[in-house]
Amino acid sequence: MLVKRNAGRIILHVDMNSFYASVEVAFNPDLKGKPLAIGGRTEERKGIIVTCSYEARAIGVKAPMPVWQAKRICPELIVIPPNFERYRNASLAMFDLLREYTHLVEPVSIDEGYVDLTEYKTKDPVKIAGTIQTRLLEELSLPSSIGIAPNKFLAKMASDMKKPLGITILRKRELHEKLWPLSVGDMHGVGGKTAEKLHTIGIKTIKDLAEGNDIQLKQLLGINGERLKRRANGIDDRSVDPDSIYDFKSVGNQTTLPKNIINARQIEEALRKLAASVSARLKKKGVMGTRVFITIRYHDRRTITRSRKLDNPIVEADVLYSYAKQLFDKNWDGGAIRLLGITAQDLVEKEEAVKQLDLFSFEKDAKDEPLLHVIEKLNSRYGKGIIKRGMKVGRVVDNTNGTSFNKDFLQE
Incomplete structure (x- = not known):
């Protein structure tokens, strides 16, 4: 069904869970349920953890921890070198699956992308998101989390709210309870250094940013200050760009x-x-x-x-x-x-x-x-x-x- 433009949009953000590790488990099911890490130069002390499974994270392993340190924390940790061709192929398969639902798919990175369902027959976007999540798991053996929202920023924030295998809806009217209480450093688009700068003017939470002084924000962060405040208020007019296929x-x-x-x-x-x-x-x-x-x-x-x-x-x-x-x-x-x-x-x-x-x-x-x-x-x-x-x-x-x-x- 075609949804009128002025009725708003329905955007999904599909984010693969622990992607590299999940691809390795899909390739070798014997690794399922075990603490697994993908690490570069595993034979050298300077090798670092690129990513790891949720089982490894539960023990305290995280990126970019040195491999030797991760092994000390978790002696039974399985560390394997990255296979980027394998990950790229899994990514291509993932995006091909998404494009079965609509051509409006925008790859953001190897393991995440946006899907615009606004102009398509979507009686229940939550059900479609569930179907996508189930198919990714059953057909590709890859777990994912999906955010559903009226724009890309909110969809991205929603997908981060429940991992692994979460499906989260974030409406604009829910900002005050679901988004604003979060630390400003947890906001998509705010890095560590930006968060530190915002702290200097008393902005600790996303709500603080949403209600921040326009002049202060512009002086501190330039045009990005205005953009971040708009996002904190749930405003994001960016469209889902299918031309990103050419990047892949x-x-x-x-x-x-x-x-x-x-x-x-x-x-x-x-x-x-x-x-x-x-x-x-x-x-x-x-x-x-x-x-x-x-x-x-x-x-x-x-x-x-x-x-x-x-x-x-x-x-x-x-x-x-x-x-x-x-x-x-x-x-x-x-x-x-x-x-x-x-x-x-x-x-x-x-x-x-x-x-x-x-x-x-x-x-x-x-x-x-x-x-x-x-x-x-x-x-x-x-x-x-x-x-x-x-x-x-x-x-x-x-x-x-x-x-x-x-x-x-x-x-x-």
């Missing part, structure tokens, strides 16, 4: 199969459907992939990920399928499969893609040369983009009315 440079899709399969024909059919879906999304965004990535999850939840760098950017479904199938055939061990995924990575704008000619593509490219020359002349004379090979089609939006929950949630 991937478009992918995965499917949990209705049953575990080993049949080659069924596997090929699933891969073809995935390739078609990814191809359609690439074309819609006007981008091409220069790396193909596959995910195979077996019936026992073992998961492998493999990728291949390509010589030329690709976008067509049959080509995506071909490369994905090659990767699959090379890495499948014959076990029953529960989930399959295909992702096109390292994206480039279609207009910017430069194809490397080879013996197999030269003949086709030569045939296209006269047409390309005409397009280049027209663009040169009348402006870039005046004519292209193909066109983008805009998204059709449902224009029905909102629900009672939307009205209750955002009539403030």
